[in-house]
Amino acid sequence: xxxxxxxxxxxxxxxxxxxxxxxxxxxxxxxxxxxxxxxxxxxxxxxxxxxxxxxxxxxxxxxxxxxxxxxxxxxxxxxxxxxxxxxxxxxxxxxxxxxxxxxxxxxxxxxxxxxxxxxxxxxxxxxxxxxxxxxxxxxxxxxxxxxxxxxxxxxxxxxxxxxxxxxxxxxxxxxxxxxxxxxxxxxxxxxxxxxxxxxxxxxxxxxxxxxxxxxxxxxxxxxxxxxxxxxxxxxxxxxxxxxxxxxxxxxxxxxxxxxxxxxxxxxxxxxxxxxxxxxxxxxxxxxxxxxxxxxxxxxxxxxxxxxxxxxxxxxxxxxxxxxxxxxxxxxxxxxxxxxxxxxxxxxxxx
Numbered sequence: 001x002x003x004x005x006x007x008x009x010x011x012x013x014x015x016x017x018x019x020x021x022x023x024x025x026x027x028x029x030x031x032x033x034x035x036x037x038x039x040x041x042x043x044x045x046x047x048x049x050x051x052x053x054x055x056x057x058x059x060x061x062x063x064x065x066x067x068x069x070x071x072x073x074x075x076x077x078x079x080x081x082x083x084x085x086x087x088x089x090x091x092x093x094x095x096x097x098x099x100x101x102x103x104x105x106x107x108x109x110x111x112x113x114x115x116x117x118x119x120x121x122x123x124x125x126x127x128x129x130x131x132x133x134x135x136x137x138x139x140x141x142x143x144x145x146x147x148x149x150x151x152x153x154x155x156x157x158x159x160x161x162x163x164x165x166x167x168x169x170x171x172x173x174x175x176x177x178x179x180x181x182x183x184x185x186x187x188x189x190x191x192x193x194x195x196x197x198x199x200x201x202x203x204x205x206x207x208x209x210x211x212x213x214x215x216x217x218x219x220x221x222x223x224x225x226x227x228x229x230x231x232x233x234x235x236x237x238x239x240x241x242x243x244x245x246x247x248x249x250x251x252x253x254x255x256x257x258x259x260x261x262x263x264x265x266x267x268x269x270x271x272x273x274x275x276x277x278x279x280x281x282x283x284x285x286x287x288x289x290x291x292x293x294x295x296x297x298x299x300x301x302x303x304x305x306x307x308x309x310x311x312x313x314x315x316x317x318x319x320x321x322x323x324x325x326x327x328x329x330x331x332x333x334x335x336x337x338x339x340x341x342x343x344x345x346x347x348x349x350x
Contacts, residue, residue: 006071006111010103015070015080017058020051023070026077030100037137039161040098057082064088069116071099071108078103081112083120091127093120097143106222110146117147121175128174134159135167135239142229144171145293148178151315154239167239220301223340224308224333227251228294231342232312235282236291243282243290245275252342253334259346266346290316295326304335314349325350 004012015023027034027044035041044050060066068082079099086093095116097109120126131149133140144151149171157165234247249271252258258274260267281287292314299308310329317323327349334343 004115006108007106010071010073010078010106010108012069012071012081012112012115015054015057015068015077017051017054019070019077020047020054022077023054024050026079026100029102030079030098033100034098037134037140038096038098069112071103071112073103073106073108076102079109081109081116083116085130086120088124088126091125092130093126093128094130094132095120096132097140105226107225109143113143113147117173117178121178126175128172131171133169133171134161135169136241138233138236138241141169141171141238141291142233142293144169145232145291145295146229147173148295149173150177150313151291169239220306220340221299224299224301224306227333227340227342228297228308228310228331232292232294235278237282237287238289238291243279245279245282248275253336256342257344259344261346261348286319288317290314306333306340307331308333312349 002013006012024044024047027041027050031041044053054068057066057068061068065086066083067086068080070077070080072078079097081095081097084094084096095113097113099109103109117129120129129149131140131144131147133144135154150173152170152172155168155170158168159166230247231251234245235243237243252271254271256271258269258271260269282290292312294310294312296311297308300306308329308331310331311326312329313324313326315322315324327347329345329347331342332344333340
């Protein structure tokens with residue numbers, strides 16, 4: 001049996017029928033977070049049914065059609081990742097995840113999914129890895145974005161769950177799109193320079209080597225990751241959801257400066273003047289199904305200041321026409337008495 005470190009005293013290893021009792025206890029804790037979206041928890045209500053779930057995956061692994069792995073944090077099972085479908089003939093597989101509250105905010109699912117994707121592409125020669133999520137499951141969709149996946153489309157009213165037909169978003173990444181550098185593989189350890197929530201900043205310091213004040217640098221990196229996700233997520237209006245641009249005020253200091261350098265001359269905004277036109281655009285029907293997500297970043301932390309160079313993608317429907325784009329942002333952060341905040345941002349995109 002292999003064990004892979006995920007950082008933050010977490011490990012990834014196979015989830016087997018012998019773990020049924022531990023798995024059931026974990027599912028009982030995770031039920032409020034999992035059950036609204038997938039029937040995962042309803043399949044494991046007692047020891048017999050929990051054992052049956054794990055045996056079914058063991059049988060499917062023997063058939064090379066699925067696999068399941070658990071995430072242990074400080075020795076406690078808190079979640080997992082899996083190949084829900086694995087078709088070596090077609091070269092297409094699907095991955096999924098689940099997590100209880102105790103494992104949230106550490107980037108564990110993202111790192112574990114990278115292990116599976118790396119293995120699928122490099123060891124098994126797969127061509128396409130898919131991610132399916134209910135349209136309103138924003139946390140699941142955020143993971144797909146962090147993995148650099150592309151939103152292929154929406155299967156309208158595809159899945160009947162609890163008497164309601166749900167739209168399903170389909171995301172994917174192709175083997176030729178998958179970054180080969182600084183990624184965990186199924187036979188190696190998480191590199192120190194891995195750029196993920198909770199890990200050391202690339203080009204800055206290694207986990208445990210330094211602190212920012214009395215806060216360990218890996219914890220600072222996780223907080224900066226959270227601020228970035230919150231900023232990008234504030235604009236999303238996919239699946240009929242409404243954007244929440246008040247989040248921009250929460251992640252920036254009041255004196256924050258935001259600069260668009262897309263045209264011939266920079267356009268400089270304060271926080272309020274930046275929000276107003278974008279809120280109108282995203283709520284009056286002009287731009288719908290909009291989202292943007294980070295695909296790569298480099299973060300440096302020094303004491304009470306930090307800098308991030310971010311690459312992102314975006315998609316949506318503008319005046320009835322679908323569009324996609326990408327760009328670069330530079331973000332400065334400062335530590336304040338109420339925590340880390342963004343102080344300035346500049347971007348250029350296409």
